[in-house]
Each structure stands twice: as C-alpha cells, then as structure tokens.
Amino acid sequence: MNNADDRKTAIAFIKKHFIKTDEKVCTMSSYRLKHELQYSTNVYMTEQDFVKLMEELGYTKTIRNNWKMNLSPELSKHIRNRECGLW
Numbered sequence: 001m002n003n004a005d006d007r008k009t010a011i012a013f014i015k016k017h018f019i020k021t022d023e024k025v026c027t028m029s030s031y032r033l034k035h036e037l038q039y040s041t042n043v044y045m046t047e048q049d050f051v052k053l054m055e056e057l058g059y060t061k062t063i064r065n066n067w068k069m070n071l072s073p074e075l076s077k078h079i080r081n082r083e084c085g086l087w
Contacts, residue, residue: 006043007053013041014057017075018067025066030054033067036075039082 014037018026026033034050037043045053060068071079 006045009041010037010043010045010050010053011057013037013043014054014059017072018054018059019070019072020059021068021070024068024070025062025064026069026071027066028071030067036079040075040078 017036017040018033028036030051031047034045034047037045037050054067062068
C-alpha cells in the first residue's frame with residue numbers, strides 16, 4: 001500500500017465485500033482476492049500485505065488455506081460479469 005488512505009480504502013472494501021463465516025469458505029486464492037481489491041479500488045498490495053491485513057481484521061483460513069468467508073453478492077456479480085467479458 002502506498003499510504004494511509006490506501007489502507008483505509010482496502011479495509012473498507014474488505015469489510016464491505018468479504019463476509020466472515022465459520023460455515024462456508026471462499027476457494028479463491030489470496031492472490032486472486034487481492035487482485036479483486038485492486039480491480040475495484042486501484043489500491044495495490046502485495047499478497048503478503050493483503051494476507052496480513054486480512055488476518056489483522058480477524059479473517060481466518062481453513063487447513064486447506066481457504067478463507068472462511070463469503071463474497072458479497074455485489075462483488076460476486078462483478079466477478080462473474082468480468083469473467084464473461086461484460087465489464
């Protein structure tokens with residue numbers, strides 16, 4: 001991250017779009033998730049910094065290294081549209 005404003009933007013994005021859960025897991029890699037942050041906010045983070053921030057915010061991983069969370073419906077739709085070339 002480049003500055004404190006980038007950190008605030010990243011935190012706001014994570015809190016809005018990554019919904020903590022103990023029952024479901026997100027199978028997207030940390031690398032892919034940090035790119036979703038970058039695509040949506042123009043905030044660049046290394047994967048290591050992204051993982052550290054997620055852990056600071058209380059997000060946890062499974063034994064298989066998947067995040068225990070759901071994606072917001074808004075972000076899920078955005079990802080599907082981009083994958084289909086609709087953005």
